[in-house]
Amino acid sequence: MNQNNYKKIASELSVQEKQVEVTVKLLEEGGTIPFISRYRKELTGSLDEVQVAAIRDRFQQLTDLDKRREAILKSMTELNVLTPDLEQQINTAETMLALEDIYLPYKPKRKTRASVARERGLLALADKIFEQVNIDIELEAAKYIDEEKGVGTAADALAGARDILAEHMAENADLRAKMRDLFLNQGVFHSKLIKGKEDAGQKYKDYFDWSEPVKSAPSHRVLALRRGEKEIILTLDIEVSEDAAISILEDMFIKGKNPSSSQVALAAADAFKRLIKPSMETEVRLLTKKNADTEAIRVFADNARQLLLAAPAGQKRIMAIDPGFRTGCKLVCLDEQGKLLENTNIYPHNGNESSKEAAKTVKYLAEKYKIEAIAIGNGTAGRETEAFVRAIGLHDTIIVMVNESGASIYSASEVAREEFPDKDITVRGAVSIGRRLMDPLAELVKIDPKSIGVGQYQHDVDQTHLQTSLDDTVISCVNSIGVELNTASKQILSYVSGLGPQLAQNIVDYRNKNGAFKRRSELKQVPRLGEKAFEQAAGFLRIRNSEHPLDGSAVHPERYSLVEKMARDLGCGLDDLMKQDQLRKQISLQNYVSETVGLPTLNDILNELAKPGLDPREKFETFSFSEGVNAITDLHVGMTLPGIITNITAFGAFVDIGVHQDGLVHVSQLSNRFVKDPNEVVKVSQKVQVKVTEIDVARKRIALTMKTDEAGPVKPKQKKPERMEKRPIQKLREEPETDIAIKLAALKSKFS
16 A cells, blocks of 8 residues: 555544554454454554544555556556546546546447447547637538438538537536536435325325435435335435536536537537436435445444443343233243243233233242343333233342344344254244343344344445444444353354454354363464464453453453563562552552553553453443333323433434334434434433323324423424424334334444
């Protein structure tokens, strides 16, 4: 990679050129983002994960740009059209679009009207006209009449010449840049309902006749419009002022006022309508889609991170219930490690006798297995099942509603079949619900991040980009928490820095054959786990009660000798150093600075010694929905309810209030102060108090507010003019996909 690219990245990301160069080198050597940001701070200048990922991504973009540049130079050389001026333009082009604009006139293409005109010998006429000298156009054109070539009249000759001129103008790089700017800054999205699709397109009712500037259209709306178009409900166009566009063409290419200039003007108008407008519309659609994808994926990844890092209840004996009405509820009991102890069916909603029998079963199993917490899925019959369990009166037992999004995906997966080959999918789903209460991260990593219920339009965005982002997110979460080596599943191990699926399986196989790992260094005996993988992974793997005290911490084995020296210098053991704050306060970090270890790493070590292996996630808190509020019909305007944030979008946050249909707190209703980004004030899984401001039972839409009374009482929304109704409450459910609609109304970064 040339040095100019390092400078470019450093300038764009506001870091030093040396930081970029070192980070790229570490990445190329196989370093992972968590490892580099955690254990190579001296080399990178303490760049965090976000900065390292940004360098990685920009480096890849510039690498791709350089590869395309080389391919274009090679092609133009072979075509014998590369001039010193063109070579200079290509070498200084900073974007892929700029490169393609330069290459466009020389790019091999299929037959066009202009190429046909050239074959008929009309290029010289086109050149003559383009000079715009005051000549007799008809007389000049008559010279090119040739019946054999298909030029029967002077008018035919002029038409062919104009085709050549139109293509020449449309392929001009400077013009394309100006037109692109016009479409991006003055273009307007316009959608209309396709006739006869009124009923099928009710979820797109807001967009039956919708206009919005391209430059200000938010990502979620761009994706909604495109989905409506894809489902053949809407037409979607990008409109600009034709006069403004043709004015740009005329300013660039009209040199006078004579018959030749008139022909150029005709060619310019044709160039815009036939060539430039369709091309620019396609480009702008792609650009806005790319930008919308980026924003949607960012929001999705942020939500996934918050859900993955939700507070764990910890190792408890769990009863988990996957609720249902007619088919009953699947009940499972799990030990502290999540191992399935027993499973059965209960039928609490099938009549009085069935309910009594179900209550006996729950009480018996709770006593038999000394159940400490009961996890109930929040799907169909969830609230009713919760009320049933609470009525049993199990004292000192926590009862928690658990978000079951994706549990059905897990229960039918190969992972679940491997864990429970002799159990049906309902048992597997209930086990997943229980384990989510114990440790959301450990269980959710078994599910495709796209299925955990926090995304919007995830099937519409760039799937490679989405998967990369979500994988980045999961890896970041797993490594920020650390993984218990002797109990971790192969799924969570596969996300540990430096491992992956195969090494994760090898670790589990080794553990099954040889028993629990006694020291981190024993990892080197795992087949195919070499020095590089050990270096990348060891610091993120924990062994409680290991033979070496530091194995349960985030201190990397490469720094054990340094910590041991600290202990020796203080005349104490490692255990004492980790337990006694007074001893650690005596350490002068400056005494341990070397060429390879600086203060950033030393401070990390000291912090880790104080709280070795501490789980950074928040403390688990119980939560209950309002009793007696189980369906949307139980709501009324002005009601205040507890809720849980289930999803965050650019336009607000969705809140589960226990009625099987999430409500929307529009961004304008999140706080008494102005909120630009909902993530400023809320996060996924956060417990909140909300007030109902509007209910639409027919469309299953609930509008909520989190504003406090200091701003005045919350009033029901008044009927607004037709145009204004295309705002918060009508955008409540722009995600039409059935599963997501249920979950939203009720992981994900980047790894190539």
